[in-house]
Amino acid sequence: GNCSNSMVEEGSTLLRRMEISVAEAEKRTGKNTVNMQEIFTVYLIETRPIDAITEGHNPAPDSLWRRYSEFEILRNYLLVTYPFIVVPPLPEKRAEFVWHKLSADNMDPDFVERRRVGLENFLLRVASHSVLSNDKILYHFLTEADSRIKALSATFRVKNPDKRFTEMKHYSDELQSLTSQLLRVRARVADRLYGVYKVHGNYGRVFSEWSALEKEMGDGLQSAGHHMDAYAASVDDMLEEEEHYADQLKEYLFYAEALRAVCRKHELTQYELETASSDLISKKQQREELATGMVRTFSFKGMTNKLFGQETPEQREAKLSLLEEQIVQGEETVTEKTVECEEYVKGAWVDMQRFKEQKDRDLREALIGYAVMQISMCKKGIQVWTNAKECFHKM
Amino acid sequence: MSAGTPKSLASSGQKPIQEICHPLGAEDTASVLTPSPDVGNTITSIGGKDLSLPNGTPVETSSPASSSSLLNRLQLDDDLDGETRDLFVTVEDPKKHVSTMETYITYMVATKTTRVEFDLPEYSVRRRYQDFDWLRTKLEDTQPTHLIPPLPEKFVMKGVVDRFSEEFVETRRKALDKFLKRVADHPVLSFNEHFNAFLSAKDLNKRQGLALLSKMGESVKYVTGGYKLRGRPVEFSAMGDYLDMFTQKLGTIDRIAQRIIKEQSEYQVELREYGPVYTTWALSEAELQGPLEGVASCMANCSSALDELTQDMSEDFLPVLREYVLYIESMKIVLKKRDNIQAEYEAKLEAAAFRKEDRASCTQVPTDVEKCHDRVECCNADLKSDWDRWQNNKRQDFRQLLTGMADHNIQYYEKCLAAWESVIPLLRDKQPQETETEED
Numbered sequence A: 001g002n003c004s005n006s007m008v009e010e011g012s013t014l015l016r017r018m019e020i021s022v023a024e025a026e027k028r029t030g031k032n033t034v035n036m037q038e039i040f041t042v043y044l045i046e047t048r049p050i051d052a053i054t055e056g057h058n059p060a061p062d063s064l065w066r067r068y069s070e071f072e073i074l075r076n077y078l079l080v081t082y083p084f085i086v087v088p089p090l091p092e093k094r095a096e097f098v099w100h101k102l103s104a105d106n107m108d109p110d111f112v113e114r115r116r117v118g119l120e121n122f123l124l125r126v127a128s129h130s131v132l133s134n135d136k137i138l139y140h141f142l143t144e145a146d147s148r149i150k151a152l153s154a155t156f157r158v159k160n161p162d163k164r165f166t167e168m169k170h171y172s173d174e175l176q177s178l179t180s181q182l183l184r185v186r187a188r189v190a191d192r193l194y195g196v197y198k199v200h201g202n203y204g205r206v207f208s209e210w211s212a213l214e215k216e217m218g219d220g221l222q223s224a225g226h227h228m229d230a231y232a233a234s235v236d237d238m239l240e241e242e243e244h245y246a247d248q249l250k251e252y253l254f255y256a257e258a259l260r261a262v263c264r265k266h267e268l269t270q271y272e273l274e275t276a277s278s279d280l281i282s283k284k285q286q287r288e289e290l291a292t293g294m295v296r297t298f299s300f301k302g303m304t305n306k307l308f309g310q311e312t313p314e315q316r317e318a319k320l321s322l323l324e325e326q327i328v329q330g331e332e333t334v335t336e337k338t339v340e341c342e343e344y345v346k347g348a349w350v351d352m353q354r355f356k357e358q359k360d361r362d363l364r365e366a367l368i369g370y371a372v373m374q375i376s377m378c379k380k381g382i383q384v385w386t387n388a389k390e391c392f393h394k395m
Numbered sequence B: 001m002s003a004g005t006p007k008s009l010a011s012s013g014q015k016p017i018q019e020i021c022h023p024l025g026a027e028d029t030a031s032v033l034t035p036s037p038d039v040g041n042t043i044t045s046i047g048g049k050d051l052s053l054p055n056g057t058p059v060e061t062s063s064p065a066s067s068s069s070l071l072n073r074l075q076l077d078d079d080l081d082g083e084t085r086d087l088f089v090t091v092e093d094p095k096k097h098v099s100t101m102e103t104y105i106t107y108m109v110a111t112k113t114t115r116v117e118f119d120l121p122e123y124s125v126r127r128r129y130q131d132f133d134w135l136r137t138k139l140e141d142t143q144p145t146h147l148i149p150p151l152p153e154k155f156v157m158k159g160v161v162d163r164f165s166e167e168f169v170e171t172r173r174k175a176l177d178k179f180l181k182r183v184a185d186h187p188v189l190s191f192n193e194h195f196n197a198f199l200s201a202k203d204l205n206k207r208q209g210l211a212l213l214s215k216m217g218e219s220v221k222y223v224t225g226g227y228k229l230r231g232r233p234v235e236f237s238a239m240g241d242y243l244d245m246f247t248q249k250l251g252t253i254d255r256i257a258q259r260i261i262k263e264q265s266e267y268q269v270e271l272r273e274y275g276p277v278y279t280t281w282a283l284s285e286a287e288l289q290g291p292l293e294g295v296a297s298c299m300a301n302c303s304s305a306l307d308e309l310t311q312d313m314s315e316d317f318l319p320v321l322r323e324y325v326l327y328i329e330s331m332k333i334v335l336k337k338r339d340n341i342q343a344e345y346e347a348k349l350e351a352a353a354f355r356k357e358d359r360a361s362c363t364q365v366p367t368d369v370e371k372c373h374d375r376v377e378c379c380n381a382d383l384k385s386d387w388d389r390w391q392n393n394k395r396q397d398f399r400q401l402l403t404g405m406a407d408h409n410i411q412y413y414e415k416c417l418a419a420w421e422s423v424i425p426l427l428r429d430k431q432p433q434e435t436e437t438e439e440d
Helices: A050-055 A068-081 A109-127 A138-141 A148-155 A164-209 A218-292 A311-393 B026-033 B067-075 B131-142 B166-185 B193-200 B205-213 B218-222 B235-283 B289-358 B365-430
Strands: A018-031 A037-051 A060-068 B085-099 B103-113 B122-128
Touching: A018 A050, A018 A060, A018 A109, A037 A050, A037 A068, A037 A109, A060 A138, A068 A109, A068 A138, A068 A148, A068 A218, A109 B365, A148 B289, A164 A218, A164 B067, A164 B235, A311 B289, A311 B365, B085 B166, B085 B218, B103 B166, B103 B193, B122 B131, B122 B166, B122 B193, B131 B166, B131 B193, B131 B205, B166 B289, B193 B218, B235 B289, B289 B365
Parallel strands: none
Antiparallel strands: A018 A037, A037 A060, B085 B103, B103 B122
């Protein structure tokens, strides 16, 4: 619900003024960035001013549709803009590995519904945060039905990220996607294998019943039936053991997320450095203009140049000295950020190498363990059927 | 049939014994039966031997006997009674024949025997399903008190089953082979003249014509006899009960086997998706690429092993199981015949008793009643011995069937085991990196 007390914090947060919900989900088709037809889900964000409700009116909510990727852009923007804030997470991007009846499909209605709830939860948390809730972009996101939010993704794009980190981030996406898929399919395989083994238990019963009809064949049939029962029962332990392998894969599924976070943090520090550098450059440019009285006709990073000439020399002096201060500060910041970036890259890269070695070791061990399990399963199978064969021989 | 010196049968144009090649000499057989490939049109005879089939269709080029058929000839069935066998029959080498009127399959029926009832020690003739059907009908007519083994189903739905597919033909061949072997093993049926003709005659045509007319023969009369049975001996009732319950069990086993095949197929579907994920993952990895690809290929091997298991069960297990149901039906018919013969006797006896009361002097049992009584006794004795024989065969057959099932499963697991064991060294072995890394 909207008015959960645990969510509403002190101060005048957005949530106090506005009722927010993610009411519905719908499928849409459209063309993606490579001009291919795609199907995606959009979510209906509904807002209503609380005053109107408490006054007894029941106005229709304002609403707009947004898709998951837009939520992602919003969150990334918040991460960058408020680096000191623990920003609430979004629900999972893809359906993680599922067991039995749950579907792995992003289009599956259950998954979509769970996501809808998750997205609503995200908005409520952000809107009840004392700092985040005041953000204008957030407000825009909730109330203005345009795609200006998409332009945001460009504003914090890093110009010169370390290529190794970009590759690593790409790898972390792959790792996440692959382990997730592997876990999903493995679960289905296990489910089917279970079925195969269990049906053999029926042989146990029918052989037993049949043996009651027979004279000489009876004993052989009866014992064979017992082996069939044992065969059917053996699958439980084997699949239980296999869960250990699944857990090992899961660990790396989650590890991939942590790896991704390291890459993103690099992007963030790099972004901050780039922002500080471009700020410094523009400040220097302003100083030059002020000093020479010249006007630049181009605009730099969204900042427009003003036409000077309306000011008094004293005003201009004041501006200049302010600029000088800012430039000195700016240069310090750039130096700081440069060092920060370099140290981060160094440290992170070392740990990512360590991680890579650990991952190679661990996953190799996991695969060996899995192969050993399969070997054990095959040997048990041979044993049971050999036993059954001996019983059949005695029929 | 003559004894002693071999003699050609007038109608068939058989070769004298010196020219008959040993069936195990595969190439020779082929050269005798096969027209030279260079010959453009059909050849109807080689060396005076008429190769054409009963309806005049020339024989197509046939291949030399395969190794499996050789094995077939060499294999001796497990014989619990320890009888020395003197008659061996096999059905093999199915061939398709196309004529303007119809398309059909013939099978080669190969016989080896030392029995004096046969003119020659070896025969090799081509027969089609019709001929087997004829034989069975003749056997039923001429040996009404005996259990005649069943034939595989005669009719198949044309749209549903491909009568000429390898699978169908092979399944049928096995069943026909089983049929002839069962007849050959029977101490009475194997000496039947029609069986002899079936195995040895070049041309069954004339006899077939007669057979078609008399198809609705003696046996039918016994099955549908209108007499009511008074008291069935306990042992025969027990047989009937057993057959009913056994049929039930077979039905259950059939259903289970089918279910297993279905579950295995569904498992296979998932397996086929599972392996490739490892392959895709391998593309993103460096050091793990080898191990991941190894696992993927291992799974592909297990997948094809599973395919083979499922196929074997479909082809070897299910058809034999189903054919046993037919065998049980045949046995039930024999029991019914016996009941009717007994009922007929009882009715006649009762009628005679009435008449006896009229003729005060007559103390003798009329001859036709005596004949009936004999028939009953004979029938019961034949049935009992056939029942014992049938039980024995059933035991052997099921032992073989179930052992075969176990074998197929063992083979499957052995293949998978080999695949996984071979991948372990690949997984353990750390290949030296080709690209420069920060590792030692």
